[in-house]
Amino acid sequence: MHGLTKKAEAPPWAPFEDRRRARDEKRDAVLRMAVQMFLDEGYHRTTLNEVAARLNITKPALYNYFRSKEDILIECYRLGQDMFEANIAAIERESGDGLDKLRRLIRAYAQVMMTDFGMCLVRLDDRELSTEARAGVRKAKRTYDAAFRTAIAQGVADGSIAPRDPKLATLVITGSLNWIGQWYRPDGELSAAALADEFALRLTEGLAARKSRSRNAERGAR
Template sequence: MTNIAEETEEPTERSEAFEAKRIEILRKAAIVFADVGFRETSVNYLAESLGVSKPVLYYYAKNKDDLLHQCCLMAHSQLNEAMTPHVGTHLSGFGKLRRFFVTYADIMASDFGRCFVLVDVRALVPETREKEVRARRELEETVQQILVEGQADGSIRRCDPSLTARAMFGAFNGIPRWFHLNGKLDIGEVVDTYLDIFMLGIARS
């Protein structure tokens, strides 16, 4: 097996190759963590599943905790789009909420998104866990603000923004547990149904 540290490409090429390989390893690790569980996955099993040696694995991450943290950072990067759903638009609060969760659900159905949702952050070491909890809190605050805006413009009825945001995330975070990209349902159809339930309810008026 080639020793990655001894590769002889030019600095730019080496940097690009490193990043491409890092993302490939993170994606595969994210799938294993989501399917098997973080605590249940040993470094030996992870290396074997990814088809690399442990030294190669440690070349791209300090340890298993760092691997998971990097996977979460990939999800955070994708979620930045969802966290600013109102930039450059004139959508109502309801429109912003729909746009947010369409983007959010699409990301949660991806490899990094599934890992982000399905792996318990309590498995992380305290310092990393604190960063993750803070990032997830920012997501909730984003939705709370959208709910407040929607109530102000009349597109969303009066409700407790904090409880409603938590209820919605609770529902949408459950999607990766059963949704399959090659299944009968399209992620857009799932989002529309979920939002209709939240916005319209299921009781007869």
Template sequence: MKNKPARWNNALAEVPDAREVRKRALIMAAGRVFGTKGFHNTTLDDIAQALSVTKPALYRYVENKHEILFECHRMAVAMAEEAMAQAQQTATAPLARLREFVALYIRKMTSELGTCVVLTEYYSMTPEHTEAIQRRRRVLDSELRALVQQAMDEGQIAPCDPKLAVFFFMGAINNINRWFTEDGPLAGEQIAQAFADHAIACLAPVRKPGRKPGSEPC
């Protein structure tokens, strides 16, 4: 006899905080369904089916799918904030901190968010949710720009516009979940290291004959 799918994807009641664990399981499952069907084509019935629970059971944790979308973005921002805090503590040089941030953030995204691709559905959130996420993203963006500026000031990278530099590598990072799959050819750790290398390589000055170090464009 074929086993039935585990309810709540094995987010069991025995854990210390079952509500938070189950809500997280809901968010993760919903993100995967959104990725398959698209946010606007997904219903709460689809999400309930993915978790092997009833639709009314979902209302104990969220009011609607817009709240789920907000929670997906909130989780992603929290991961980025945690990655930045860790990077600031584990590395001293600004360029090393940038590389550590990129690797840590991608590692968290691919291991915890997995195939949750709704980060590309940014403008499907409600205005209130969008503003709440934007506030936190602006803080993170300022910290990243400051690291790029410090790296320039210390001669580690060529002169460039910190705003555009951050837009460049963060845009690439935030699109990973559009194509990443947990059973794909590359593991999250491999992607994290490769993207960290690429991000730093794009910022590092290219020394050409006849040019002084640091004089090349970004």
């Protein structure tokens, strides 16, 4: 009929941005499933066949996103590291004395440790990685330690933290925080934020200088 206009046909291929978004979403789904299985069943006991089966895809389809199981593990580590590093960068830009920054670091570290990608940094053995990848993971971990040591040293210098050895104090703090990744469950009585606040308080009680303790007591009395 001459009076009707022909409906435009949809292009045979999705726009580039849509295709890229769909690919990213599928890649993220592979990572989320894999990290859960690595944590629940262990890296060695998890196979790519099992990951693919859980996602209801074929094993060859996984290779569209990752070349190997090690590549998936490397990316899981990287995502955990990125969360830590973003928090460190934000805290370093903020004002406050050393004790304030230390508490923010503890709170941020604890919350990352309650995520799957944070947990993989302490529950999965980086010796499974190639030499180069393992070196990158361990370099990142030294960055976290350095951030804690810097905050403690700043606190000692500005008087908000009692004189302490920054290296030893950092080992005590990070040892406690890393253990969160072993026992935390999201269905527990306290939320991740509440637990992080509690750790920030408890892990600095013995470090805070007297004036800082008095300041906190005054705040609590109001």
